[in-house]
Amino acid sequence: MSPIIEANNVSRTYAGHGGLFRPKSYVRAVEDVSLSVEQGETLAVIGESGSGKSTLGQVLLGLAPASAGDVRFRDAALSPAGSRQWREQRAEMQLIYQDPLAALDPRLTIAEQIREPLDIHQIGTPEERAQRVDEVARDVGLQPVHLSRRPHELSGGQRQRAVIARAMASKPVLLVCDEPVSALDVSIQAQVINTFRRLQRMSGVAMVFISHDLKVVRNIAHRVAVMYLGRIVEEAPADVIFANPQHPYTKALVSSVPIPGKPLGDRVILQGEPPNPAARPSGCAFHPRCPVAVAQCRTSVPELHSNAEHRRVACHLVAEVRGAAA
Amino acid sequence: MTDMTAPPAAITQPSRLSRAIAALRRLPLAVELASAWLLAMFVIAALAHVLAPYEISEIDLMSRLVPPGSPGHWLGTDELGRDVLSRLLVSIRSSLLIAALATILSATIGTVLGFLAAQRRGVFEHAILMFVDFQAALPFIIMALAVSAFVGASVPVLVGLMAFYGWERYARLARGLALSAMGKGYAGAVMQLGASPMRVFMRHILPNVSATLVVTMTLSFSEVILAESGLSFLGLGVQLPDSSLGNMIGFGRDYLTTAPWIMLAPAAVITLTSLSVSILGDWLRDRLDPSVS
Amino acid sequence: MMSFALTRLLRAFATLMLVITFAFSILRLSGDPAIAVLGPMAPAAALNAFREAWGLTEPFWVQYSKYVLSIFAGDFGDSMRDGLPALPLVLERVPATLSLTIPSLILTLTIGIPAGIVAALHRNSLLDRTVILAAVAGFTVPSFVVGLVLVLIFSVTLGVLPSGGQGSWLHGVLPIITMSTVSIGLVARYSRSAMLEVLNAPYIRAASAKGLKWRDVIRLHALPNAILPLLTIIGLMVGSLIAGSVVVESIFSWPGMGRLLIISVAARDLAVVQCILILITVLMVCANLTVDLLQAWLDPKSRNKAHA
Numbered sequence: 032m033s034p035i036i037e038a039n040n041v042s043r044t045y046a047g048h049g050g051l052f053r054p055k056s057y058v059r060a061v062e063d064v065s066l067s068v069e070q071g072e073t074l075a076v077i078g079e080s081g082s083g084k085s086t087l088g089q090v091l092l093g094l095a096p097a098s099a100g101d102v103r104f105r106d107a108a109l110s111p112a113g114s115r116q117w118r119e120q121r122a123e124m125q126l127i128y129q130d131p132l133a134a135l136d137p138r139l140t141i142a143e144q145i146r147e148p149l150d151i152h153q154i155g156t157p158e159e160r161a162q163r164v165d166e167v168a169r170d171v172g173l174q175p176v177h178l179s180r181r182p183h184e185l186s187g188g189q190r191q192r193a194v195i196a197r198a199m200a201s202k203p204v205l206l207v208c209d210e211p212v213s214a215l216d217v218s219i220q221a222q223v224i225n226t227f228r229r230l231q232r233m234s235g236v237a238m239v240f241i242s243h244d245l246k247v248v249r250n251i252a253h254r255v256a257v258m259y260l261g262r263i264v265e266e267a268p269a270d271v272i273f274a275n276p277q278h279p280y281t282k283a284l285v286s287s288v289p290i291p292g293k294p295l296g297d298r299v300i301l302q303g304e305p306p307n308p309a310a311r312p313s314g315c316a317f318h319p320r321c322p323v324a325v326a327q328c329r330t331s332v333p334e335l336h337s338n339a340e341h342r343r344v345a346c347h348l349v350a351e352v353r354g355a356a357a
Numbered sequence: 358m359t360d361m362t363a364p365p366a367a368i369t370q371p372s373r374l375s376r377a378i379a380a381l382r383r384l385p386l387a388v389e390l391a392s393a394w395l396l397a398m399f400v401i402a403a404l405a406h407v408l409a410p411y412e413i414s415e416i417d418l419m420s421r422l423v424p425p426g427s428p429g430h431w432l433g434t435d436e437l438g439r440d441v442l443s444r445l446l447v448s449i450r451s452s453l454l455i456a457a458l459a460t461i462l463s464a465t466i467g468t469v470l471g472f473l474a475a476q477r478r479g480v481f482e483h484a485i486l487m488f489v490d491f492q493a494a495l496p497f498i499i500m501a502l503a504v505s506a507f508v509g510a511s512v513p514v515l516v517g518l519m520a521f522y523g524w525e526r527y528a529r530l531a532r533g534l535a536l537s538a539m540g541k542g543y544a545g546a547v548m549q550l551g552a553s554p555m556r557v558f559m560r561h562i563l564p565n566v567s568a569t570l571v572v573t574m575t576l577s578f579s580e581v582i583l584a585e586s587g588l589s590f591l592g593l594g595v596q597l598p599d600s601s602l603g604n605m606i607g608f609g610r611d612y613l614t615t616a617p618w619i620m621l622a623p624a625a626v627i628t629l630t631s632l633s634v635s636i637l638g639d640w641l642r643d644r645l646d647p648s649v650s
Numbered sequence: 651m652m653s654f655a656l657t658r659l660l661r662a663f664a665t666l667m668l669v670i671t672f673a674f675s676i677l678r679l680s681g682d683p684a685i686a687v688l689g690p691m692a693p694a695a696a697l698n699a700f701r702e703a704w705g706l707t708e709p710f711w712v713q714y715s716k717y718v719l720s721i722f723a724g725d726f727g728d729s730m731r732d733g734l735p736a737l738p739l740v741l742e743r744v745p746a747t748l749s750l751t752i753p754s755l756i757l758t759l760t761i762g763i764p765a766g767i768v769a770a771l772h773r774n775s776l777l778d779r780t781v782i783l784a785a786v787a788g789f790t791v792p793s794f795v796v797g798l799v800l801v802l803i804f805s806v807t808l809g810v811l812p813s814g815g816q817g818s819w820l821h822g823v824l825p826i827i828t829m830s831t832v833s834i835g836l837v838a839r840y841s842r843s844a845m846l847e848v849l850n851a852p853y854i855r856a857a858s859a860k861g862l863k864w865r866d867v868i869r870l871h872a873l874p875n876a877i878l879p880l881l882t883i884i885g886l887m888v889g890s891l892i893a894g895s896v897v898v899e900s901i902f903s904w905p906g907m908g909r910l911l912i913i914s915v916a917a918r919d920l921a922v923v924q925c926i927l928i929l930i931t932v933l934m935v936c937a938n939l940t941v942d943l944l945q946a947w948l949d950p951k952s953r954n955k956a957h958a
Contacts, residue, residue, distance in 0.1 A: 487664070487665075487668065490661060490662075490664070490665040490668070491665060491668055491669065491672075493665075493885075493889075493934070493938050494665045494666070494669060494931050494934045494935050494938065495669060495927075495930070495931055495934065496889045496890070496892055496893035496930070496934075497893070498893045498896055498897070499892065499893065499896065499911070499926075499927065499930055500927075502896065502911055502912070502915050502923070503673070503676070503915070503923050503924070503926075503927045504676055505915055506914065506915040506918055506919075506920065506923040507676045507677055507918075507920065507923070508676060579790060583790075583792050586792055586794075587792060587793075587794065587897060590792075590794050590897070591896070591897065591900060591912060592912075592916065593915070606794065606795070606798070610798055610901070613798060613801060613802060613806060614806050617802055617806070620798060624792075624795040624798070624799070627792060627795065628790060628791050628792070628795060631790040631791075631792075632786070632787075632790040632791075635786060635789060635790050636786075
């Protein structure tokens with residue numbers, strides 16, 4: 032089966048603000064990333080702020096062009112942002128935002144906003160649109176009374192459900208969720224995650240689930256890709272990542288996820304400065320914080336190698352690391 | 358009537374009309390007076406020619422410089438025996454018309470250019486930035502005087518100048534609002550849904566920024582009235598035989614010692630009108646849009 | 651800081667060039683300046699001589715570069731009314747204008763700023779309300795109305811002050827009061843809101859929360875931080891005083907630059923008008939530049955803001 036979305040060696044470089052007398056600086060937000068997501072599958076992209084995970088989401092949706100490499104949606108290249116084909120394609124691929132209040136027009140009712148993609152893409156007759164709004168609102172768990180309200184009259188969880196309903200109204204095949212639950216209360220997070228799972232079961236939508244929080248994706252991801260300063264450092268099926276992380280960075284992330292009944296004694300605490308994409312360390316970008324770095328890590332960038340269990344790791348020391356863990 | 362005093366949360370979605378009526382009841386006195394004055398001014402402007410007891414250029418040399426309160430001439434007459442009240446009414450009409458035209462023109466041009474700047478960036482943004490510098494370097498009255506010297510003084514030139522000078526404020530405002538709406542907000546979300554830029558601006562951005570734009574228009578309306586009257590006072594705006602509030606004062610000042618009423622009546626109207634507009638604008642700003650400073 | 655200053659300097663220069671280009675283009679837009687100035691009935695020889703003198707027969711870009719060069723050489727052409735060079739004619743009027751604007755500026759700043767700060771410190775008191783009222787009045791009453799009413803009261807009715815012209819210091823009293831009235835309101839309103847903004851800042855609450863006396867909070871934390879926004883007022887004031895001087899000099903027949911501008915506009919004396927236009931621009935650009943640089947020097951944060 033061919034994937035819904037596929038990225039091949041994608042990079043995205045931002046030109047920083049140069050002044051009249053200052054040279055422009057370049058920030059490589061995403062570098063040489065390859066991934067693919069199939070129908071009904073959820074890929075979680077994990078990383079700290081500045082890891083390029085949100086930029087990757089934008090590039091996958093064609094909201095920001097890739098500086099190098101290509102993105103293929105259903106085996107076809109993406110049209111340039113703003114073009115007619117690009118606009119028409121929006122019905123099939125959707126984005127869920129971190130802050131639902133900002134993503135909703137404060138002046139329109141929830142029903143009007145959920146209807147909007149149907150209006151834009153002229154899907155169905157007016158009656159069918161109204162019917163679809165009711166249907167999708169029920170699917171995401173909104174009550175009929177919510178439909179006539181405005182965004183500020185809803186709770187945070189209800190707003191996010193409205194955003195999800197709007198995204199699902201046109202029956203997209205790809206959903207990119209950029210930190211969809213980090214603005215919500217912890218008690219609401221699980222409910223919204225369950226909503227995503229139910230929607231995926233019902234519609235078979237492919238999902239890219241971007242988060243800084245590994246424990247959030249535990250119950251939804253089929254596969255997990257960990258990003259550090261623009262590069263994927265490890266990618267593997269979710270259960271494999273959680274059971275046996277290999278990259279030192281992933282190890283640190285996984286060890287920080289609390290497991291009920293288990294003390295956090297052997298937690299790996301990351302040292303050093305948090306990553307800054309404008310000042311990327313040479314060699315393996317993670318080496319200044321890596322507990323096991325050797326001389327080679329300072330000079331050469333490790334390739335993302337595939338090995339067993341559908342796993343890819345980018346570390347010079349994977350064999351050694353593995354040995355140490357065993 | 359019973360639910361009027363209930364806490365807002367308990368009211369089940371009052372209709373727009375009843376909310377408007379409730380809002381009207383809570384108006385402060387100053388705002389009520391200001392609105393009443395402005396309403397009166399607009400009625401006068403609309404009906405000036407019907408209300409005026411005399412033709413504005415009707416000369417009556419037998420009754421020159423008649424003081425106010427005289428029968429037939431409530432506000433007295435000027436040096437040529439023209440009725441001050443009639444001239445005042447017609448002047449209100451032309452001053453308000455010019456100010457309204459200039460305000461609408463600059464708001465429209467500015468908003469469109471601001472939205473374009475937000476969407477296209479680049480050239481439009483530089484143009485606006487250059488304009489900010491230009492305006493900071495040249496007070497309006499100086500530029501208006503210079504242009505009048507070169508091109509000649511007339512009402513179209515005056516309106517054009519005021520629109521030309523005012524658009525930058527709207528452009529900056531519209532650009533800022535549109536950018537913040539597109540950056541991470543709802544407009545960006547709707548664009549991402551596949552909406553055309555036109556739909557995003559007309560259906561989402563414009564309705565959401567209209568409150569701010571209306572407040573800005575109101576606040577600058579009083580500046581426009583003052584600018585027009587100042588230029589007309591200096592003899593640059595409305596030309597004879599037409600009359601505006603500013604040029605009534607300009608001509609009236611020659612009779613300051615003998616007939617101060619010629620100048621005092623229009624002076625009072627200008628002051629009260631710009632004061633009313635400011636009061637109303639400040640109130641609107643507090644009510645509709647706390648984000649504008 | 652250096653790069654900021656250079657960028658800002660270049661922008662100031664660009665603005666100056668923009669105004670010069672503006673003056674040049676409205677000069678050309680006004681139709682044939684020869685006919686505009688000499689009238690349609692003027693003899694052909696006179697028209698040709700005028701065109702020759704102003705270089706109107708040459709190609710457009712030659713005219714433009716000659717125009718720009720002559721302006722940088724200080725040659726603004728000759729006054730069409732009395733044939734004298736425009737620049738000295740304008741410059742000799744400057745002292746009269748300064749004798750009004752400088753006292754007005756001092757009066758405005760010494761009354762307006764303290765009034766605004768005191769009003770902010772006693773928010774919602776009677777004093778505060780009075781200041782707001784005065785500020786709104788200053789904002790909405792046109793200066794020519796203020797001037798004429800003052801004349802009506804003090805010259806016509808009471809007969810204690812002269813209504814116009816230049817003579818003893820008494821002649822300056824009414825023009826200076828007229829000019830200051832409007833700008834005091836503006837400055838008071840601005841400094842009040844600047845001070846209020848500082849007073850609402852978290853560091854003020856922090857300072858008083860740690861037990862500092864309120865007087866010391868104001869002296870050590872509020873005032874130094876309020877100075878910065880107040881600096882921009884001075885740039886604002888220069889413009890508003892120049893604009894005000896045109897109206898005030900016209901009301902009080904004060905022989906300054908503003909009145910010369912009005913007379914020259916009425917007589918379509920283009921050389922003098924463009925000379926005044928460009929001199930005012932130079933003054934304003936310098937004032938704005940000084941304020942910007944001072945602000946950048948005092949507050950490094952604003953350097954980045956200016957780029958955006």
